[in-house]
Amino acid sequence: MTESTPARPEGMSAVRTTTPKQVRPTTEGWTQAKDAEGRPLLQFASPKRGKPPVHLADLTHDQRVEKLKELGMPGFRAGQLEKHYFQHYTSDPAHMTDLPAGNRDELVTGLMPNLMTEVRRLETDGGDTIKFLWRLHDGALVESVLMRYTGRITLCVSSQAGCGMNCPFCATGQAGLTRNMSAAEIVDQVVRANRLIADGGLGDPRKVGHKDERVTNIVFMGMGEPLANYARVMTAVRTMVDKKHGLGMSARGITISTVGLVPAIRKLSNEEIPVTFALSLHAPDDLLRDELIPVNSRWKVDEALDAAREYFEKTGRRVSIEYALIKDMNDHAWRADLLADKLNARGRGWVHVNPIPLNPTPGSIWTSSDVDVQNEFVRRLNEAGIPTTLRDTRGKEIDGACGQLVATEEDQVAAASV
């Protein structure tokens, strides 16, 4: 472990205290992969692979009607199929007794092809947290994590198989981008989770006490950078919030999280779907963030914060700043002060900070901050008038916390045998 005085970016005279240690992503020998121009390697475009089959969740209602007509079926069947899939969470023709027995299978094959095969399911927190490993049609592996809390059920979904953003602390990022997921592959994670809940498979439903439970909150914090797969993610979100022909969820319960793809944040501000927006910042200074979040080489801290502020102005929705607290890397008190200064410089009441302690990994530089350091970080932000709460780190035991979703060799072996 290298010890040195933290380097301060220029113009930081407001810094009040320092800590003696500063580890960096390179401390344990990690090196940033570079592109041909010597810039940090980032994959924005999805590698070309066979497309997943088209599913009704990729289409608008009108497109579903058209597709049925192409298949020689009456358009009104679209409404029946929507009801089975979005309300009863089934793609099994045997359950669709309102459809003519003669072409039921054909209808389902045409509009509801199987998109994902469950490879593995891991449970923890007494069954209140479940991680699913899914195999997609081309063998790509993705994961989702379902979590029951008091009064809400949250699903952490993947939006890409792998990720091209190359963050050094993230297992998914280190494995690179396999491909973008389709809108239906994103939505199907929710429908499959709802099926499991309806079957009583998530913890103890009596805790909440009613039988019509389903996923109430979605966080795009699984595999992938959602704004790098913008169009498909937005199609999926529209289907999630569509009350008539989709899942009918509340947009406020959906959180889209990004490492800071500024043009896409601006686009999102103009969508007129009031989702919750989260910026994974992890460092308030470019010197560290350039290493910690390689996309910072394209859009700097101030640009990302300006775009986040614009999101608040356009939507009226308070923005979340995600901040993984990593021991001696980004958890210094002066960084809490700098973050508070930068947020306050952009106004009051527009932002909330969620520090999340990393998993404790003794012996690694990628480990959680000491509890007193975490508390001091939170205290300073709150004292500066920035609402700040340490976030729950549910799912740690099954590697389901953010930045940990990656298919292991063991997963690949399991997938091959399903």
Ligand code: SF4
């Ligand atoms: S932290 Fe997020 S954006 Fe960064 S590599 Fe991992 S999945 Fe991608």
